Structure formats: structure tokens, C-alpha cells
Amino acid sequence: xxxxxxxxxxxxxxxxxxxxxxxxxxxxxxxxxxxxxxxxxxxxxxxxxxxxxxxxxxxxxxxxxxxxxxxxxxxxxxxxxxxxxxxxxxxxxxxxxxxxxxxxxxxxxxxxxxxxxxxxxxxxxxxxxxxxxxxxxxxxxxxxxxxxxxxxxxxxxxxxxxxxxxxxxxxxx
DNA sequence: ACCATGATTGTTAGA
DNA sequence: TCTAACAATCATGGT
Numbered sequence: 609x610x611x612x613x614x615x616x617x618x619x620x621x622x623x624x625x626x627x628x629x630x631x632x633x634x635x636x637x638x639x640x641x642x643x644x645x646x647x648x649x650x651x652x653x654x655x656x657x658x659x660x661x662x663x664x665x666x667x668x669x670x671x672x673x674x675x676x677x678x679x680x681x682x683x684x685x686x687x688x689x690x691x692x693x694x695x696x697x698x699x700x701x702x703x704x705x706x707x708x709x710x711x712x713x714x715x716x717x718x719x720x721x722x723x724x725x726x727x728x729x730x731x732x733x734x735x736x737x738x739x740x741x742x743x744x745x746x747x748x749x750x751x752x753x754x755x756x757x758x759x760x761x762x763x764x765x766x767x768x769x770x771x772x773x774x775x776x777x778x779x780x781x
Numbered sequence: 782a783c784c785a786t787g788a789t790t791g792t793t794a795g796a
Numbered sequence: 797t798c799t800a801a802c803a804a805t806c807a808t809g810g811t
Contacts, residue, residue: 663803666791676805689805693789700790719792 661725664718667711671703672696 665673675696683691700708 663791663793663801665803666793668790668792669803672789672804687807688787689807690786690788692805693787695789697789715791722793 660729661722664722665715667708667715668696668700670714670718671700671708671711675699 672692676692679692679695680686686692
């Protein structure tokens with residue numbers, strides 16, 4: 609019985625309006641970034657968030673990290689970051705879902721950590737303090753960490769088992 | 782001297 | 797629902 613994946617019937621018609629900006633201009637999406645970044649340093653109002661967790665790298669980035677090494681190794685002459693991006697993106701699309709699976713898995717894990725970090729970050733974030741009152745919240749909350757090696761937490765260090773991969777449904781329509 | 786940019790795709794959060 | 801911007805990287809250029 610392979611009824612295991614009957615859900616494949618109709619994923620979702622919402623696709624109707626999926627990707628309205630598929631080929632949206634790749635122009636600089638961070639145009640304002642420059643302003644923002646600079647402002648952050650210049651303006652104190654834009655408090656810097658040292659604790660602010662950065663967005664977890666997507667499967668593509670995870671793959672890119674490794675790809676970069678290889679690419680640079682075979683192309684030590686190439687110094688343009690865009691070169692790696694292009695080559696990486698091209699190959700990424702060339703990879704099969706199964707191949708990207710391990711990368712996605714890792715990316716998913718990263719996200720888990722991101723959520724956790726976000727939790728701590730949220731904790732630090734003061735509840736909208738009306739005016740520009742810089743309130744240095746003493747973070748003695750999480751500071752009290754003993755040695756909780758008991759671990760148990762699901763997010764333990766998991767050894768990467770590259771050996772056994774779970775090839776799942778490749779969709780055999 | 783230092784910061785932003787370029788290019789890739791994915792993901793996340795805000796409007 | 798949809799949009800926009802950011803995540804890494806690294807040499808180079810502009811101010």
C-alpha cells in the first residue's frame with residue numbers, strides 16, 4: 609500500500625496567484641540598506657541589535673557555502689562574488705530535490721536555532737518604551753545558566769549521518 | 782580608511 | 797496575500 613502519500617491530490621490551488629513577482633527586477637533590493645546601515649551607526653535611535661539573530665541561511669546558502677570553496681578552488685582566479693553566486697545558482701537549479709534535501713535539512717535546523725535565538729531576542733526587546741528612552745535592560749534572565757548538560761533538549765548536537773539518507777517519494781505519477 | 786556593492790535563491794517577517 | 801529586504805562572500809571602488 610502506498611497510500612501513504614495520498615495527500616498529493618491537490619496541494620493547493622492558491623498557486624493561482626503564486627509568484628507574481630517571479631522575475632522581479634533583481635536590481636538592488638538593498639538600495640535603502642546603505643542608508644539604513646549608515647544611519648544605524650550614526651543615529652542612536654536605530655539601536656544596534658547585537659543579539660538580534662540573523663536570518664538562517666536557506667538551503668541554497670548552505671549549499672553555497674560549500675560550493676564557494678569548491679568554486680574558488682577550481683577558480684582561484686575568480687574573485688567576484690557574483691561569479692560564485694551565478695555558478696552556484698545555476699548548479700542549484702540543476703540539482704535534484706533529493707540532492708538538495710540534505711541542504712534543506714540543515715537549513716531547517718538552522719531555522720530551529722533561529723527561533724530559539726529569537727525567543728531570547730524578544731525577551732530582551734523592551735515593550736515599546738514610548739519615547740526615545742534608552743532603557744538598558746539588565747539581562748540577568750538567561751545569564752543564570754548552570755551546567756544544564758542534561759541536555760535532553762531536542763536540539764542536541766546531532767551527528768550528521770550522511771550515510772543513511774531517506775529517499776522519500778520521488779513522486780511517481 | 783571604511784562601507785557599500787554585486788549576484789545567487791530562499792526564507793522570514795511585516796504591511 | 798503579497799512585497800520587500802535580507803542572509804554569505806570578498807575584492808574593489810567611491811567618498
